[in-house]
Amino acid sequence: MRCIHTYIKRALAPCIVFISLQSAYAQTALDKKIDGIIKKMTLKEKIAMLHGNSLFSSEGVKRLGIPELTYDDGPLGVREDVGRFTWGPLRLKTDSATFFPNGSAVAATWNPVMAYRFGVAMGQEALARKKNIMLAPAFNICRTPLCGRTYEYYSEDPFLNAQLAISSVKGIQSQNVAACVKHFAVNNQETWRDSINAVVSERALREIYLPAFKASIEQGHAYTIMSAYNLINGAHCSENEFLLNKILKGEWGFKGLVMSDWGGTHSTVAAAQNGLDLEMGSSGPFEKWYFADPLYDAVKAGKVSEKLIDEKVHRILWVIYHTSLVAHRLPGSINTPAHSKAVYDIASESIVLLKNQKHLLPLNTSTVKSIAVIGDNAIHTFATGGFGAGVKAKYEVTALQGLKNRLGKNIDIRFAQGYKADYKFNYSAARKQEANKPNPELIAPAAELAKTSDAAILIIGSNREYESEAHDRADLSLPFGEQELVNAVTAANPNTIIVVIAGAPYDLNEIKKNNHTIIWSWFNGSEGGNALADVITGKVNPSGKLPFTFPAKLDDSPAHALNTFPGKNLTADYKEGILVGYRWFDTKKIEPLYCFGYGLSYTSFKYSAIKTDKKSYKNNENITTSLRVSNNGKYSGKETVQLYVSKLNPKAEKAEKELKAFKKVAVNRGSSAQVALNFKAADLAYFDESVKKWVVEPGQYKISVGASSRDIRASAIITVD
Template sequence: MAFFLAGGVSAQNKGEAVSNAKINSIVSKMTLEEKIEMLHGNALFSSAGVPRLGIPELTCDDGPLGVREEIKRFDWASANWTTDSATFLPNGSAIAATWNPVMANKYGIVIGEEANARKKDIMLAPAFNICRMPLCGRTYEYYSEDPYLNSQLAIQAVKGIQSQHVAACIKHFAANNQELNRNSVNTIVDERALREIYFPAFKAAVQQGNAYTVMSAYNKLNGYWCSENDFLLNKVLKDEWGFKGVVMSDWAGTHHTVAAANNGLDIEMGSSGAYDRWYFAKPLLAAVKAGQVSVKTIDDKVSRILWLIYHTSMSSNHPKGLIATPEHAKTAYNIAAESIVLIKNDKHLLPLKASAVKRIAVIGDNAVRTFALGGYGAGVKAKYEVTALEGIKSRFGKIASISFAQGYKANYLANNSDEQNRGYDQRDQKLIDEAVALAKTSEVAILCIGSNREYESEAHDRKSLELPFGEQALVNAVTAVNPNTIIVIMAGAPYDLNEIKKSNHAIVWSWFNGSEAGNALADVLTGAVNPSGRLPFTFPVSLKDSPAAALNTYPGEGATAEYKEGILVGYRWYDTKKIQPEFPFGYGLSYTDFSISHFSADKLNYGRNETIRAKFTIKNTGSRYGAEVVQLYVSDPVSSVLRPEKELKAFEKVFLQPGETKTVELDVKVGDLAFYDESKKSWKIEAGEFVLQLGNSSRNILKTVKIAVK
């Protein structure tokens, strides 16, 4: 699958390339003290330049959801600007649910343009750690459970951001897969799992996306803090992958001076206390003078920072930037519209026939809640955010009577203690009774439930998969009096939908979907948009089915979490172990139907350096324009090592008019069929039979073809 989209500014581009000689010349004019000043923060979101040489400071901004509001230079309080309202973009798992790298690229371009308008050099995005644990508080921010899907999206998000001469900061490197104990946990991960599951998206973002910055994770990996992990930062990232840019710590994620300096960290950010006392300030200067860190090491760090500056703030033809424009709103809408997943529609309640519906009950706190802000972590001071109720009123208001009932109270704050949040999961019977009364008198009830940005939050993991706030009791009560109840779930991670799946006919998954969320949702409900989102991770029937829980490796014993499942993460686990999921990876429905035929490979036998060219024909056999996400998995039935039942190796989102037919080719390099051989420290392809499996989820394989590798 090839995408030729707005690219990152490559180091090789004429006019953008900065010669080593030029950088070396600048470094040679700097004092050791000036060099050290560049290696640590000088404010909350910046690090120093060298004014006498015309080198500006580096400015950063939080940003997976959009450029955050301006805060004061030295504390987290708002700077109270009136010009920093931005576009709120759909969350990471929503972008992943589009299964469309074009959307990831457009997301990146908006982030980059808005960063420029605010004079930010580095956007701390995208975040795409693997969704190993469904309870992880940052699942909403991350992409998916699959390294290939993550890779394709990360490449394009990075290219989009950097097309605007703004650095993408890919994070968090590596194995930051839980928020509980994230500042202390030692993740024990075998090298094969690192290479096959946790590294690929970072490698792709560096080598194909040309990412300019990498953020080290908070946790330890195999005994060493990620911010001073020689294997991660020097051996793999810089030496093996050829990363030219800058490694910065997560905020307050640096622990030592000499180990961090020698093992690959370039900029220390977010530490506490006086700036000149940070690990990379006076202590680093002393370490250099004592011979514990070489001047050559310092010069390498400074050279990387200068390389970054010459590709961002000091680049030629630097764009001025734009913020919160109608075009950016349209991009937010397009991503949201492509991300919404139709999970169930067995009585064809959807799309709603506007002419037939006169009374609509909209129920649930999430119908009127906004998601740009909340919880612990970066948010966006959105210029505006269309709620579900506002979107539904804008699409149905002229033809139907629309009434609202709150249904439940979302009594949970991320910064509260467990004691302060006690009772958050209890029903509010008075609100349920009001919702039931309204649902009884309405032809259709649209029930907006799920989570919010307080409940799914950085620095916290959820305690269970249960729907919060007594929502299940609300669903049961409303469904009992109105069979035409459409469940809309706004959340960024899997939840237990077992009861809802059994008792409700229509389920729509709508994420934390940005400034235009309400309009995109309403257009899916009316059928103006045919839903084409697909789940980017597996929904387990029960938490105990998920690998980390099944093997009792979460949250870990003491300060250690051993990833005993190895490569069997996500659908690889469920499919290999024959565990039935609630909803499988890649799953989603449409308002139209598709047929797939004529699946073939261009040859029967392949050499190790060849490319498999798989072809198929797809037809829209229904009556509506729509898109199918066709997924190509590969399995290796006979192997000397454990291989997953199947692994995603290619996909394509195909848009078709009713009756339209298209022939699609998906290419897979034979080299990508390899596994990582830990004994040889290298990738290995074993000769023999492989099976190409074509489907529209990991559990719905429609066609297979056998090939052989010589």
């Protein structure tokens, strides 16, 4: 087989070289075309392209046939249209869109194919709505579980983040729409986000916080990137020479445009010289923005060269020619059955089975004749809420409706609210309202309904108001008095299935101890209710894995253990360095509530016959680990095989283990699948700050393969020279 592959590779080599030369020629031709356009532009026209001309657009050059660029928020789908100069919705009948699962839901699939489908569908919807740039995906590292945007971001692990970011970027851009990866970089908290200075070592930056951005640029080929609000090591991200010029444009060779977050520009000359290309969202008249009249005046005064302005305009035109002016642009589509199917499949693969001790799931519908569905989240919708982008969803199936859709013909389904999620955050005063008071008037009838039903499905958790951009949570406790509701309903009916719908970790200690059946879902898009119902009934075997660690208590998390969140004197010192998430918990021997990569199935998988293709490698070679995964249970299902690497007797500081490869495989019951996991020996490198280089430490490494970071099934030892 290897000989055949070698033959094919050699046979295709001339074609590959020809295609590469064609691509290089086309690129050169485009660059020349763009340079020709810039020569025809006045300085005023150039400057006009470097800042917004409305809330979600920036100027083109009409006389030269250059259209304006249009932007749209995109974490959950294409947002409803707002006025050019006001955030108020236009209340059109034509701007509904598909509601996609949130970022941590996509990450919980551990499936790059799902991330790609997410991107393709979102790109198609953006195209249909005439948007050139989708402000997505967002994949900052989950440093603290309290971050208000954890639901929007992906994971605590840079490798998992990177693989999903590559796929979602490629998906969006396959539709002639630019992906805007964000927020670059180290935007790990919303508290004081405009002014917090993240003090981070270069090693931690390069090993933890930058890899997903690097991958999205070098492998995903993202056209645009958004700078974060915060400062890194004393400089705002929108004018950070090290971040934007040295790394992004220098080392990574980024050809697209760097835009500010809305209102995230702080200067004219420094921002222009240190890598920002486009200013968006600043307050006041457009001509007063930093990159408007003040930038024109700075060029005229010789403080900023016109050559630098030309470079910025070139980058913007390059994006335009890859989006709105691309030849044979695709038509786009919105609210299609295919998009609904993509949402359903992502949601189905994202749901995590946390506990099934009495095997109550999948639900035995032949013996259950009545179900009490309890909890505000059973009827809550999640397309909108909180501060920031939402979606005017064409439809959203709630959990209650999903259960009725699947079971309502044969089972008596009754509902009790149990609690009321009427939480609001006062953004102008940056103050939260009380959100943890139980409501006895709602708890009592809920418990009574559970008592008189064969089974109870209690649906609790959070919502988009409680988890939101612009504020962080105060603690890990469940909101709205939910724990008291859980206790009352469980006492009334031991056959209670707990479903938690949320985007970030919560304190489930008491539930884990006292309840035998727990499902974790997310803000799972337009088809979320149907997907949840199909997992509960067994039509779908759950295969989601947690993309971040659930701490047993908040002080176990590194940023909180070291008292560096939210920081002091507007400074957050990242003292934990590279030990973020499971790296911290494993290295410090701290037992989490639920570990990174955790997730159960209705079936059981056995790992066997693990081996590496060699025992010793040079640091420029590839490493292949193979194993067999057997499904020994009653149900067909999908398993995510995770590969972690540990350095034995390291000289440099190392985490206990690091994720280096993973693969999701479908295995029918009674069958087996051969799995190969590949990574490069160079991927074992750490960043040595003393020499400013990536270094692979020679010696022995342990390769561990398992179902989670704590459920290791097999291991092997290799040597790297």
